[in-house]
Amino acid sequence: MARKLLLEHINVPGINTLDVYRQKGGYRAVEKALKTLTPDEVVEEVKKSGLRGRGGAGFPTGMKWSFLAKPEGVARYLVCNADESEPGTFKDRYLMTHIPHALIEGMIVSSFALGAKTSYIYVRGEMMPQIRILEKAIAEAKAAGWLGKNILGSGYDLELYVQPGGGAYICGEETALLESLEGKRGNPRIKPPFPAIAGLYGCPTVVNNVESIAAVVPIINDGGDEYAKIGIGRSTGTKLISASGNLVRPGVYEIELGLPVEEFIYSDEWCGGIANGKRLKATVAGGSSVPVLPANLTLKLANGDPRLMSYESLSEGGFATGTMMGSGGFIAFDEDQCMVRNTWNFSRFYHHESCGQCSPCREGTGWMEKVLHRLEYGHGKMSDIDLLVDVSKKIEGNTICPLGDAAAWPVASAIRHFRDEFEWHVKEPVKSLDTNYGLANYADPIAKAVTTEN
């Protein structure tokens, strides 16, 4: 069995209550940090752990913390990003529903490390049940003295609040989240200044994903060095993977980074293979924003070696043959799925969610949605395919925030790997309405790359 750090006690009855969580060793990290460590020592442990931000960007958490400005007399804030909106990702919902104190404990330790006296958990508004769960857990923790004034007699004070969002994917971007928390539209800010210098209310602020903050608990309990022993290379520790789509057992899994992708999909310990005896056609490995890969490149690198669930292995080969870890939203497509239809669906999503500040994204996402719609519904032209590539290139890199890139990559990668299927939609406008292109050669072994020297 693989090692579990976050979900070890997930099936213990009553683990959502303070009493049971405490019986299972909960809040030890708060005791250890507040009684035996200085804030800087906590930051040092997190640095040593090699923990990388679990929200999608994969930026080292300890390094992010060390950038926080600490001017005298100015409040500092820790804001937890629980906006979880990336299609394919639902791990934070799972963690907050079943083991809310893991997040609260992580928030206390992390706030202590950063010197924040008030911290917020920004939860997407649709997760009202999880907001109620967190509010109840915070009240329990406060009544037991884990929050409030002079926690454990250490002299450290902390208030923790839950803030609901209003339904906007863009608020998962950290500066849009801060705007939203200030009661405004979720328009991302121009950086610099980064939140570490000027964040919430213009004060130095750290924004971290739910899973990153929860991971601080085992890092403090066992030490950063121990955490860094798990995983592979610069992908240390465990990662929550949200598995969805045509799988026998979709759900949330905690894996040790470095697990082969093939094992994750087909082993009975994990997803148990493709549902209904079908074959795998494609995957989106890290949430809808990352490049889609055909089955063969999902399981193997271009050189034929197995692909692993790690930041490095998933991105091996760049965008030509690789993808990204992202937020760990693993979506599997079986042989009956239409890549054109799915790409159109994702494009509609990004068009709907664009905040409208930058014209390449505001206009470009709409164009991509329209062009993909006509390809899917039998009115496409062959030139539309290159038109889509052209539009996606003009969005990518030309916007304030990464939503533009996130909208461009799924389209560009779908055409890169499934161009035959797009062309078939143009050639067979009637047939493609009620028939699917099928598996084609997308699961075939990869032909040895021929490199020519010139």
Place this chain on the structure above:
Amino acid sequence: MLKVEEKQPVVFSAALLAKCDEIVKRYPEGKQKSALLPILHEVQAELGWLSASAMDQVADYLDIQDIEVYEVASFYSMYFLKPQGKFVLEVCRTGPCCLVGAEKLMNHIEHKLGVKENEVTADGLFSWRGVECLAACGYGPVLQIGPEYTFYENLNEQKVDELIEDLRKK
């Protein structure tokens, strides 16, 4: 698009105002505008939607301009700027849910309720709409019903029929 059509006065209940007072305390002095999103959720839970009068009252309460409330209410997808059915069925229509039948389910709901997306049934009980990813992709198809956003997972046509019948009896 926000249309300020009517200006019928609305009255916030004492319980709602007490809730608002509690929410404002979460933020530093002078940063009460941060309470806007949570307060709009509370107002919508009580009144069912956000009329211009209700939004103006929120602006007065927070001591901000009316437009600061309108621009926020019209930006976020959860706030209703038109009256809705008593129960709003919000079905996830994004990729992963579509892989497991969300589109078929939406067609079924449209047929079952006999109203198009964003329309209200004649008895005022139901409206429905497709919404973007609800972060429950592994349990699709899913739908949610406010104001507490109760989740219904792994749905099929039969389960939706039963849900609609149960809601009718409430």
